[in-house]
Amino acid sequence: MSQHAYTGRPRKRLFVVLIMASYILMAFIAWAVWRVSYLGLLEISSYLPAILGVIFTVLIFLTGFGILSMIGAAMGLPVLHVFQRQTYALINLLFPVAVAIGKIFGIKRRRIEGSFIAVSNRIIQNHGIKVPADRLLMVTPHCLQLATCPHKITRDPYNCHRCRGCNVGDLVALAEETGCHFFVVTGGTLARQTVKKIRPQAVLAIACERDLASGIQDVYPIPAAGVLNMRPNGPCYNTRVDMELVRKTVKEMIIPGTEKPRQPRFMNGKPVPRKDHDDKEE
Ligand code: SF4
Numbered sequence: 001m002s003q004h005a006y007t008g009r010p011r012k013r014l015f016v017v018l019i020m021a022s023y024i025l026m027a028f029i030a031w032a033v034w035r036v037s038y039l040g041l042l043e044i045s046s047y048l049p050a051i052l053g054v055i056f057t058v059l060i061f062l063t064g065f066g067i068l069s070m071i072g073a074a075m076g077l078p079v080l081h082v083f084q085r086q087t088y089a090l091i092n093l094l095f096p097v098a099v100a101i102g103k104i105f106g107i108k109r110r111r112i113e114g115s116f117i118a119v120s121n122r123i124i125q126n127h128g129i130k131v132p133a134d135r136l137l138m139v140t141p142h143c144l145q146l147a148t149c150p151h152k153i154t155r156d157p158y159n160c161h162r163c164r165g166c167n168v169g170d171l172v173a174l175a176e177e178t179g180c181h182f183f184v185v186t187g188g189t190l191a192r193q194t195v196k197k198i199r200p201q202a203v204l205a206i207a208c209e210r211d212l213a214s215g216i217q218d219v220y221p222i223p224a225a226g227v228l229n230m231r232p233n234g235p236c237y238n239t240r241v242d243m244e245l246v247r248k249t250v251k252e253m254i255i256p257g258t259e260k261p262r263q264p265r266f267m268n269g270k271p272v273p274r275k276d277h278d279d280k281e282e
Helices: 012-044 048-073 081-104 109-127 167-178 187-200 209-219 242-251 275-281
Strands: 136-141 179-187 200-205 224-228
Touching: 012 048, 012 081, 012 109, 012 275, 048 081, 048 109, 081 109, 081 209, 109 224, 136 167, 136 187, 167 179, 167 242, 179 187, 187 209, 200 209, 200 242, 209 224, 209 275, 224 242
Parallel strands: 136 179, 136 200, 200 224
Antiparallel strands: none
16 A cells, blocks of 8 residues: 555645644643642642642643554554544544644645645554445545536436546446445535435545545544545636546455446446346347
């Protein structure tokens, strides 16, 4: 499995640095709270400052350990199975703090989101998450469809005639080949509804940095890998995706042997005669 199989772009360092900065800030705030409340707590009971001190120390220690696991996972080091969930939970929990700290230093949100996606992908990859083909949901926004395409694909992506005008046809082909679920959604609400309906064990989302970062957070604790789209025509218009990367990611997320190929409805812009129908005629 290549190191950057999900995004193709190694940009993990920024998010790791921001998470470490978040941790130092949190530890400082915890110390300041303890220090300020010390005399007041002492008046109530002589044990209270020590109890609060121990609670804060344990929390800071556990968070620090989780961050170390996250950095290890992001670097490709093995993470103990018991800490896998916590590591993934921690990056999702600390993402908003990292964005807030990045803002103070004038770092663009998009860069932080991109870095967060790279770290998240690496952690998922490190965990070796694999699911049956029919429990994987592949989802992409509507802007991937060619703007002039007359076919309605948001209700049923298999209405795509696979004319090769855009990558939707390639994704439909991949879904038909593997048997994973595939949906084209018009926004975050529809994406969330789709996840609720399908109840996947893992998600592969194709979108821009902003939508991927919020999508990964939205579907947590379901593991979601993200593949960034390409925007040769500007944002949200006739976007493209690296199909080689998508195919590779799908194959990595599916348990081998669980694929359930479906018969294509259209190919090269034309309807494909139904096989069962042909069989009956013979
Ligand atoms: S591949 Fe062709 S038919 Fe399918 S969505 Fe794109 S333009 Fe439309």
